[in-house]
Structures are given as C-alpha cells and as structure tokens.
Amino acid sequence: MSPPPVTVTKEKVLDAALQIVREAGYAALTARAVAARLGCSVAPIYRVCGSMEQLATEVLEKIRQLLAGYTARSYTAMPFRNAGVGMVLFARDEPNLYLALFGERHHFKGVIQEFCAAMAATVAEDPTFAPLGAAARQELLEEMWTYSHGLAMFVVTGMVADVSEAAINRRMGRIGFAVITAAFGGDTGWACGGPDCAGEEMGGGKTT
Template sequence: MPKQRITKEMVVEAAFEIARKEGAEKVIVKNIAERLGCSVQPIYSYCSNMEGLREELVERTRTFMKDYIASRLDRTNYFWSMGQAQIHFAKEEPNLFKMYFLRRRQDISSLQELYTKEGSPDMGEYLSQTLQISPEKARELHLNMIIYTMGIASILATTGSDIPEEEISDRLEKAYHAFCAQSREEHNE
C-alpha cells in the first residue's frame, strides 16, 4: 500500500482541528503526526519551527472565524448581529477564541492601533451613516463596543459559563445605548 503524501495544508488543518477540539497547547508535532497517521518527519519538513505553524494556525482561525461571523450577519442590523456572532463564536468555539484573541501581539501598543489593524473599516462608515454621527465618533463607538463585547466573549470562552442569552443581550443593548448617547452628546457639542 503506497504511503500517503502529507501536504502543508494537511498539517495546518490537523493542527487547526487539534486546537479547535483540545486547545492550542495540544498543538505539538507528536499530536499532529498522530492525527495524520504518519511519523513526525513529514511534520518537521513543513514546520522547521513551531512559530511558523502557529502563524499559519492563527491565519486559518481568522478565516474560519470570518466565515463563521459572516454566516450569522443580519444585513438589516449589521452592527448588532456582528456583536452577537462574536459572542456566539466565543461560546461555541472557546479554544479558537482563546487562541486567536488571547494571544500576545508584538505589534500592538494601543487600543487605537488594535482597532486600526483588526477592526472592520466599513463598520465606522456604516455607523456614521446609520446614526448620523461623525466618522470619528462612529469609530470610537465601534471601538467601545468591541472592547465591551470582547470582555463578555472572554468571560464566556475562559469560564465555560452558561450565562443566559437574554442576560448577555440585555447587557450589550444597554452598553450600545450608553455609548450611542455619549457619541451623540459629544457630536452635538
């Protein structure tokens, strides 16, 4: 029986599945080889160091998360449904959430920098038009909601808590209205 040819894509996918089911700390060469049913040699040929594999894994997770969130967006209430999708992602995919969001980032030195690098540039424009506030205030509103939403999502992903959906939605709604009121007040000053 001919040996199966192991590809880089197979290695990344196996690492992704391990991280998804067991957590990023279980992504080691031995476990990847076991999942693929091969020796560690093919894994080492693609992963001369684990840092490169972790970068590939983060990118694979980003793609998965974007597809996950996009499939749950309501175009009539884009902003709200985005926050809800992120909360659901943290609850349903806690290992991926932790690996992606709770990782150390060397290139981020402020919340504004994080927003610029990771935020959706279209959201600020959408909020500006929808709420009739300046683009600057819209981006600030968006950043505030990201911080608040990620706080709740982190609680869900790290504690395994089963906080009722209604309680989470109520908190998000209150935060949204408070941040909107603040943005409108500052806009009218």
C-alpha cells in the same frame, strides 16, 4: 507487509492543527501532536509548513476566517451589532479557538489587527455613524470591543447562564444603544427612523 506511506499535504496539516487547537487549546499545538494525528513523522510537517511558527500563523488565520464568518451573519439589521453578537457566539461555540486568537500570549498581532481593521471598516461604512469623526468612531469601536470581548470571555469561562443567540443579542443591544448614544453626546436622534430604526435594533425599543 508495510502500511502504505502517508501523503502529507499542507491542507491536511492545517486541518489537523486546527482540530488540535479546537479540542485541546493552543498550547497543545506541537509538531509531534500534528504528526501523531496524521500518522507520520515530524519531518513532513516541517517540509510542508517550513516551521511551527509559520504553521501557528496559518492556524490563527484560519480561526480568524471562521470568526469572520460569524461576525458577517445578519443577526439584526445593524452590521455593527452583528459583529459583536457574532464574536460572542463564536466564543460560545468555539471556546478554544477564541482563546487561541485572543487569550493566548502569542506574538502574531497581524492576525488580530486584520480582524480589528475589518471591524473598523464596518463602522466607517455604516451611514449611522457618518456624523461622527474618525477619532470618535475609533473610540466607539474600542468601547464596543471591550464589552464584546469581556462578555465573550465570561461565556467561555461559563459565567453566563443564558448563552442563547436571543440573550446575547439583547445584551449587545442594550450596551450598544448606550455606547452609541454616548458617542452622539447623549442625543438619541441617531436611533430615529421608523418602526425598524437603529435604536430599536440596538435596544432602545423593541428587540428582534
């Protein structure tokens, strides 16, 4: 008796594709690999996704959404710092997914641009940075991005000994305080505001 036919849905294909990337990396994402995981031929994969390029785009978008979940968490009282901490913790927990999004030479820049736009909005909406002009805020964002991505890549490659949330938080606090203070021309006044002021949260005083 023949086994029942496999019902292939878009959701099942995306879930299978995401698991392949999570376990084996972006380069392992092929129609044959997805089909093997679902127990079907490659025909249904193309039928529900259209092309492997479309499937790759949607997988990267799912990864971006998972990353957004990390960067939206409240690790501290500062959304800007939370974004950096979340980015590094995502790299720690999902190294292959992080590399798929930021380490591979794919051509799906739109997915990454959406993430960068969300980070820019976080900076623009934070009253801490209201005194800075748009150009200064963008430069600040790029500098923090450079550090966050660099630390994330070090974490992925196993070059950071302590990858606990507390340790990552402290690192982001120290560099964040320095970079933001530099953006304000060396004036630490941006960090004032009482015992829970931004400067303490960013590493200028006590840390959480």
